[in-house]
Amino acid sequence: MLDRSEVGKRGYLNENFRLFHLKDSRAEKLDYHYHEFDKIILLLGGKVTYVVEGVTYFLKPWDVLLVQHNLIHVPIIDPNEPYERIVIWLNAGYLAQHSYGGEDLSACFDLTRERGFHLLREGKERRLEYMRLVTELEGALRDREFGHELLASTYFLQLLVAINRDAGKDRTVEVADSYRRDPKMGEILRYIAAHLEEDLSVDAIAGRFYMSRYYLMHRFKETTGYTLHQYVSQKRLLRAGEMIRSGVPVMKAAEQAGFRDYSTFLRAFQGTFHMSPREFNG
Incomplete structure (x- = not known):
């Protein structure tokens, strides 16, 4: 989380x-x-x-x-x-x-x-x-x-x-x-946004973009200010929240946002939004 x-x-x-x-x-x-x-x-x-x-x-x-x-x-x-x-x-x-x-x-x-x-x-x-x-x-x-x-x-x-x-x-x-941006990091951020439901681990991203794990972790943190895991987790929670507010059932929203384990999703959601998904939709 x-x-x-x-x-x-x-x-x-x-x-x-x-x-x-x-x-x-x-x-x-x-x-x-x-x-x-x-x-x-x-x-x-x-x-x-x-x-x-x-x-x-x-x-x-x-x-x-x-x-x-x-x-x-x-x-x-x-x-x-x-x-x-x-x-x-x-x-x-x-x-x-x-x-x-x-x-x-x-x-x-x-x-x-x-x-x-x-x-x-x-x-x-x-x-x-x-x-x-x-x-x-x-x-x-x-x-x-x-x-x-x-x-x-x-x-x-x-x-x-x-x-x-x-x-x-x-x-x-x-x-x-x-402005200043890293084209490769920009490409990675766009990929993450379009593939939240897929495997976005450090190994998966590093393999897809042909870079070492160490370089990816270091450069991502340097460019964005947070780790790859933190960034992906937050984006998945925000995506799930949007879907829940639009009427998508909670479990389906969690799955489509990339969460494989529902209990992990609930803990992360509560920790970020300080309310349950049902309260969030209220």
């Missing part, structure tokens, strides 16, 4: 969306974590590096980082500069409710996950548009006059449309100096 001190769930979202405007003069060291909701990060100031599923991003002011639910990530913050950012948590049901004509507002998160590249770095004109929408959104959220919630939703949806339009253009090559 994954050590909760290394990877854990952070935050709970009960609203349609929640915006935080944060500025820290003292850097807090965070552990690797994930959320059950999608997250948008807009860097306003400071020097911060973000690691998302083994890819390291060197952020600049007004960069946008899209972190889909259940992606394991961590910020690494330089304590010598104040760290200011806008963070928005998004409710998937709200996005689905406001998606029309086959245009899914959560598409930007799907696209970035599929590419394995989560950064948007736009030109001056688009940055000014983001700035305008975020300023209007913050103002509407602070306001208490008639229609302020409707107005805030309007600005929020405009921001999502803008982000989806920009995410539709793959600019990975254009911002090559903004």
Whole structure:
């Protein structure tokens, strides 16, 4: 089972969306974590590096980082500069409710996950548009006059449309100096995501990708911050949780997520989510 001190769930979202405007003069060291909701990060100031599923991003002011639910990530913050950012948590049901004509507002998160590249770095004109929408959104959220919630939703949806339009253009090559990733580790992570129900032991992965056990274990830990076993265990639990919430019977969800022993699954599930699968589905 994954050590909760290394990877854990952070935050709970009960609203349609929640915006935080944060500025820290003292850097807090965070552990690797994930959320059950999608997250948008807009860097306003400071020097911060973000690691998302083994890819390291060197952020600049007004960069946008899209972190889909259940992606394991961590910020690494330089304590010598104040760290200011806008963070928005998004409710998937709200996005689905406001998606029309086959245009899914959560598409930007799907696209970035599929590419394995989560950064948007736009030109001056688009940055000014983001700035305008975020300023209007913050103002509407602070306001208490008639229609302020409707107005805030309007600005929020405009921001999502803008982000989806920009995410539709793959600019990975254009911002090559903004990130670092190990192509082989990226290939391994994609393989794990697509084959959770199969044998993903160190020996199996090392054999499939023609590398020694030692090199795989060392490089995986160095690249992602956690061991291969820990990573696979957490991804299987998150997959099982998603299936359970979608109505799949618990035993079937455990099996399809790659757990061979049901009692092991129950212990790991309880240890990670602090509730039984039946309570989780409630």
